[in-house]
Amino acid sequence: MLKEELKMKNIEQVLRSKKIKVTPQRMAVYSVLKNSTNHPNVDMIYKKLKPEYPAMSLATIYKTVEVLKQVGLIQELNTGEGSIRYDANTSNHPHIACIECGRVDDIHDVNIPPCGGELKTEIEEKTGYTVQKQQLYFFGICPDCHK
Amino acid sequence: MLKEELKMKNIEQVLRSKKIKVTPQRMAVYSVLKNSTNHPNVDMIYKKLKPEYPAMSLATIYKTVEVLKQVGLIQELNTGEGSIRYDANTSNHPHIACIECGRVDDIHDVNIPPCGGELKTEIEEKTGYTVQKQQLYFFGICPDCHK
DNA sequence: CATCTATTAATAATTGTTCTCTTTTTATTT
DNA sequence: AAATAAAAAGAGAACAATTATTAATAGATG
Ligand SMILES: [Mn+2]
Ligand SMILES: [Mn+2]
Ligand SMILES: [Zn+2]
Ligand SMILES: [Zn+2]
Secondary structure: OOHHHHHHHHHHHHHHHOOOOOOHHHHHHHHHHHOOOOOOEHHHHHHHHOOOOOOOOHHHHHHHHHHHHHHOOOEEEOOOOOOOEEEOOOOOOOEEEEOOOOOEEEOOOOOOOOOOHHHHHHHHHHHOOEEEEEEEEEEEEOHHHOO | OOHHHHHHHHHHHHHHHOOOOOOHHHHHHHHHHHOOOOOOEHHHHHHHHOOOOOOOOHHHHHHHHHHHHHHOOOEEEOOOOOOOEEEOOOOOOOEEEEOOOOOEEEOOOOOOOOOOHHHHHHHHHHHOOEEEEEEEEEEEEOOOOOO
16 A cells, blocks of 8 residues: 555544544545645645546635644645645744745745744743744745746 | 824834825824734724724725835734734734734743844755745734633 | 435625725925 | 825725535435
8 A cells, every 4th residue: 555545544534533524525635735845725726626626616625624724634824915825734834935926835954943832831921822823934035036 | 392293203204205295194094003002904993093084994094004014114914814914013023813812912022032144044045035024923812812 | 225414516795905086185386 | 375296095896815605415324
């Protein structure tokens, strides 16, 4: 059995364990996210799936990403470009977005200090909030947009 | 002359120096932002100004915040709640947003390490982007929403 | 297999934001 | 103090992303 198939089997387990039905649409949307590095938004997922699933509707993708998010299989990114992007990598990692074309990339292998346990505690004490998650975004011009 | 009036005179200078006309609406919108700590969105600014400026339209506020942003007098925050919030404090400081009620607060007096000059350079080398700005958001439950 | 219920697809409705057009205001020049 | 040109404001339509509604369909369960 291929690694890819194994991954998908695991996702099925996760969904079933949460009493959420496993459907072809959900597997397909998750698969797109898992196999992409470009943090697609709903419309990009829609267009990607169109050839293989011509009947799938935009509303289904909206609902599916909501379900996958609730279950913790994906996270959403909002860089302020108007639409929400999604990421199957649910670890807390920084992103950089191009203010020209909207492209969103991961920032790898850069030692970004913040966000340890002590910091969280400190913020909770100072603000009175209970901290649940964080997002660090950088903005700039991507290589492609540098003419 | 009061401090408050002095501030506003300075804003007039900034606008005039950029060949941007000084209007009551612009001064009013800026004043709301300068005198608030809750990072209001367009609708909150609109409602705040309604009593004193009953004729002011939403479109005017949208246009005004865009102008103030371009001139560098305010910055925008996007916590993913659907609408954009604005902040007359243009320094690079972290925010925390309530995932329950949407409230957005500053995080003061917490030593958050990232984002020095070397880090920016490192990110630019690793990603090929030109980095222009950054945003650090924390998300959680605010004191009020803890019942 | 039969039933029950969650999910889908299609469509309509909503919401935040932008655009277009006309009128008014501002800054500048008589 | 007019007159003028340019910029901005106001009203409302238009737009795009998202959400809600509804009727049909497909998984799960016994
Ligand atoms: Mn990512
Ligand atoms: Mn702030
Ligand atoms: Zn780009
Ligand atoms: Zn709250």
